[in-house]
Amino acid sequence: MTTSPSSQRGPLTGIRVLDLSAYIAGPYGCTLLADQGAEVIKIEPPVGDNLRKYPSTLEAESRAFLGVNRSKLGIALDLKQPAALDVLRDLVRDADVLVHNFRPNVPPRLGIDYDTLRAINPRLIYCAVTGYGESGPLKDKAGYDQVLQTMTGMCVLQGKQDGPPEILYGSIVDYYAASLLAGAVASALFERERSGEGQYVGVSLLRSALALQSARMVWADGEPKDVGRDMRSGGITGIHPTRDGYIYISANTPHFWKALCMKTALDDLLAGDRYDTVRKRAQHHTEIVPKLHAALQARSALEWEALFGEEVPCSAARSVEDMFDFPQVQAEDMVAVFEHPSLGTYRGFKRAMVHGRTPGPEPFAAPTLGQHSDAVLKLAGRGDDEIAALRASAAVL
Secondary structure, X not given: OEOOOOOOOOOOOOOEEEEOOOOOHHHHHHHHHHHOOOEEEEEEOOOOOHHHHOOOOOOOOOXXXXXXXXXXXXXXXXXXXHHHHHHHHHHHHOOOEEEEOOOOOHHHHHOOOHHHHHHHOOXXXXXXXXXXXXXXXXXXXXXXXXHHHHHOOHHHHHOOOOOOOOOOOOOHHHHHHHHHHXXXXXXXXXXXXXXXXXXXXXXXXXXXXXXXXXXXOOOOOOOOOOOOOOOOOOOOOEEEEOOOOEEEEOOOOHHHHHHHHHHOOOHHHHOOOOOOOHHHHHHOHHHHHHHHHHHHOOOOHHHHHHXXXXXXXXXXXXXXXXXXXXXXXXXXXXXXEEEEOOOEEEEEEOOOOOOOOOOOOOOOOOOOOOOOHHHHHHHOOOOHHHHHHHHHOOOEO
């Protein structure tokens, strides 16, 4: 049962990260750094990260906030007050990384833009997470995951043919941006070991949404605008109904296609060369899919999953609740028990990557608002009297 940082070293042990970001992309990127041993200090305004206010069946806390902000120390600072800004600047002096997701016009107004903070700490890795980047006509526009999905074509592609566009729920753009953040910060820290200098790092939801579609973001000279970019195989590889439940099947290679046909008693689909390539099967999917659906009605999704085994890549459709005790998840030690001041204990995801020699500390619960303010203020060189004065002025919560 984990409640606080352990002494187990991670590849980023000794690195201090100041996380001024909110919602998902910035905060989860910092959590990925914490997974690897970095000391992450989450700096929130007195009203808290807006993710705390998202709908949740938990009365004391937001489920989304807990999941996105594990393994961080928490302080609440009102950066509109000079005394709070002084605290932040003092934290910057000894920090390695600062992450924020303010719109580009906000940091200069607050006096926390890259040039200002670089003058305080030339070794600082300064990471800005934006919706659309730091330049261009949309640079000051607020960016959100599903807005970027809709803008960049993801929703049109996700929708059924001749149907409306559809959102991919689960904040896929945010979480991918978080991964890009963690990778970019780690590489900037590596480069700093060579040069001795920090640098600006930019991550945007627009770049993330387009990076996710790199396989479709190819347009050869002379091709029409509406050239086919769908790599799906006409619905053969996809989710299918069974007698009880749904199953996802992938059968793009000759080996898996043959195994699928044999296991479902659709041997006739293997005769001749009509369906012998992925492209041909996609062209004739209206002939294949009805036969496949009829065959799959013979068993439940779980029965088909067992029957296909390793011969046909597949999975019965499960809920995320099934993952807490799923044998493979348990075997890989992906779930931890956390202690929380308000909730008591809860189970949650543990860490996103594995390092064999430097596995990193055991994770601990996301902070309550201002939970570690006193401890962080002491890191900034504030004594007890100064801390009391900051609290009295509401510069810190």
